[in-house]
Amino acid sequence: MKTVIVVGNGMVGYKFCEKFMAHENSSNFKLIVFGEEPRAAYDRVHLSEFFSNRDAQALQLAPLEWYSAHNIDLIINERVTDIHRDHKTISTASDKEYSYDYLVLATGSAPFVPPINGVEKKGVFVYRTIEDLEGMLAYAEKIKSRKDNGKAAILGGGLLGLEAGKAVMDMGLEPHVVEYAPKLMPRQLDSRSSNVLQLTLESIGIQIHTGKATNKILGNGAITGMDFGEDDTLEVDMLVVSAGIRPRDELAKTCDLKTGVRGGIVVNDRMQTSDPCIFAIGEVALYNQMIYGLVAPGYEMAEVAVNQILDNREAAMKKEIDMSTKLKLIGVDVASFGVPYMPADKGLSIIYENKTKGIYKRINVSHDGKTLLGGIMVGDAADYSILHQMYLNNIPLPDNAEELIVGARGEGGSAFGSAMDLPDTAVICSCEAVTKGQICCSVLDDGNESVKAVAKATKAGTGCGGCKPMLNDLVAESLKTIGKTVKNSICEHFNFSRQELYDIVKARGIKDYNELLDSAGSGGYGCEVCKPVAASIFASIYNETANRQETIQDSNDRYLANIQRNGTYSVVPRVAGGEITPKQLMALGRIAQKFDLYTKITGGQRIDMFGAKLHELPLIWEELLAEGFETGQAYGKSLRTVKSCVGSTWCRYGMDESVSLAIEIEHRYKGIRSPHKFKGGVSGCIRECAEARCKDFGLIAVEGGWNVYVGGNGGANPKHAELLAEKVDKKTAITYIDRFVMFYIKTAQPLQRTAAWLDKLEGGITYLKNVVINDSLGIADELDAEMQAYIDTYQCEWKEAVENPEIRSRYTHFVNSDAEDDNIEFVSLREQKMPKEWA
């Protein structure tokens, strides 16, 4: 049995363990891992997520059980202090000694703090570990308790600095990013792209100061500002230093391993240091006279070291390391690959810049126009994967290289070939180093016929997930070559698409889930994916409420309320078109006060009441029903609201009565279950105050009638609705929307909004117009009749629940006790309440 000691339990140190254990020769080795932080390895790349969820565990790369299950001794909270190369031992801060056969140094790096006068003051932080973040959070709270408009500066406008900017903004402080260079992300961006990024960041509230050299940190004990010389100062209450990294190579110095002039342990292409039994990987390793501060090269180094130790002397690091990066920085896509910028004698660039949309794209091509040398993308990096692959694989450029970034002229064309045109050696997943060849083999030779199966077999797409679109294409295309199509099957229990299942339920007259599972399922008990799909189909075909088959309903439908962060619920009664009487307003106020609910106006012009415990829901609804309210289905995949502006009834610009129409339509479609939620809007004139074009369907009053729009939404991928019909009368407009909604309900995929559905519909809006207006499929009468059946059979499911003792009895936390859930606690917030955070 040989012993391998790993010093450092960061991302690369952990990856070494994972790859080591996955290797077939690892059984004769014992791994001992040291980490100086108080917790096991976590995902430092997504550190800023800690601010939104405060959940250190969610960042953990593997639970402690993983280490013990693999017989790895993980010793955390312990620093290795010395290496004794002659005896092959190490000693630790608590004076223990351990022997090794091989030693792997994965000590990473420490933040570099420039020697600025005053940098030791209170309120100056670095940004590297969860403990750093906790310190920052506590300090930010202190600032906020003293004043309302606290400011925090970040020293360094690189990748990490901008992430930190977002983090302090989330903490409720005004962020200021201070960069010494004249541009942001100086390694990855040119100045024009930096300007575009700066505009976008400033629009969301992050102030940028470039070209500033910090002379001095001001303040008496604690920081109060920064001095840039020549009377130029910035008042701040906190400073986060993010000015680069320094390798943690101090251990190498204790035992005379060769290190670089500016730090880092020198390694060869096998990751060996000047002592062949000692390896260095990750940010501490100096390879090709460079330190690589990215995860992907660190993982490759881990792989090489594993292979070297486990008897594959062939394994070696590539000469050229790809430093391309793509990330979503505070919601903005930023990517750079190859050589991002260069003087004109090295290559020529093609640049597209659109400051109105915050988009900048640049590609650099060789003088003969044949080779892609690199590029930059800000604001839209959708084409990054394919451009990056073209660069890595030296794929010859098309004649009109500009089409690579501005899109081909003419509809539907694309300058790109398919992902299948890439060579087999093209690395598709750089996190796990999986090539196109491996992915295609996994489909064709190993019989993995779904993306999920391929991901499981090859690990492709399991890291950052950036390669998933290409992975999908490769799997689909590979299947096509052997005459198979990717089945849109719902899950392992039903080998059908939603539309197929819809037809099966209808044709066979199936009434409940177990019958469906027996009749059309592939065995088993079902799952959280197919159950809600079936529930939606039953609701669509029989217009049944969520009460009848409650255990197949999704979380919110199960109890007809929206489950919130702490397991309590929120309640939203219908306020059609957003019109509400003072009497109704007072009733809502009285009921919310009685049950101590947090209230907020929703985006859909109604009132949400939060913090109801499960057993309180029927009590609250009993009172709401008595005041004449009905359920708003805010919990359902169904019609939410039809938003309206005040229209010609009050507005001096209004062309028609938008409120009346909104109320009519909201009552028409209320309660209808659909593949996903859907929303409507009605505006009284083209000023569009109801934002109808951001909705699944929208109506805008114009001279001579109503314009009908469909397929819009807000959310993560905002999309404006497309024009379905112009200047039609009210009755026609409603008929068209009826058919659109019905057609969507029958044909969409599970959880597909109308925008995505329309996007995927072959023929798009033109085809839809033909179906809805010209009845090209001959189904208009059927659609109209089905819609009318919904409208005729509507019932308020909360009325049903309150009045039916069996349904009502479901609303209890314990079935064997009347006690309440004592795990739920609230704290006060601006004179209302909110869920208590866990300690």
Add this chain to the structure above:
Amino acid sequence: MGLTPLIQGEQCKHNDIKTPIMKATLLHQYHTIAPEEVTLWFKAAPVSKFPKNGGACIKYKDQQIAVFNFAKENIWYACQNLCPHKMEMVLSRGMIGDENLEPKVACPLHKNTFSLKTGAHLNGNLNAIATYPVRIIEGFVHIGFTE
């Protein structure tokens, strides 16, 4: 470090009603019990109180246990009601089903799924949840504990 006394009145009615329970304390209440370890069968409630093919929660001392009935074969499972992801008492309200015939429950908050046989987290790396043996005796659901 001294604590500032709380201001009495309307504004702080949600504050510090009782000592906050720490995450760790909450979790440490729950340990998997194997059938052979059971020393006490707790008579929880009649079978009719539990939904078919779904879950309900029972109280045993200070613990909350989620109980699930796979009605097709009349198989019962029990586990902690606490989801280890966000530490909320919600698992009994989740949908049940199987992954390759391994019975599971999906948390209603974020759809983390846990095996009802082993407690293992099936779609991620969270710690396993505690599971408990269930017996049906004369129409009553009994849960196995060690004390």
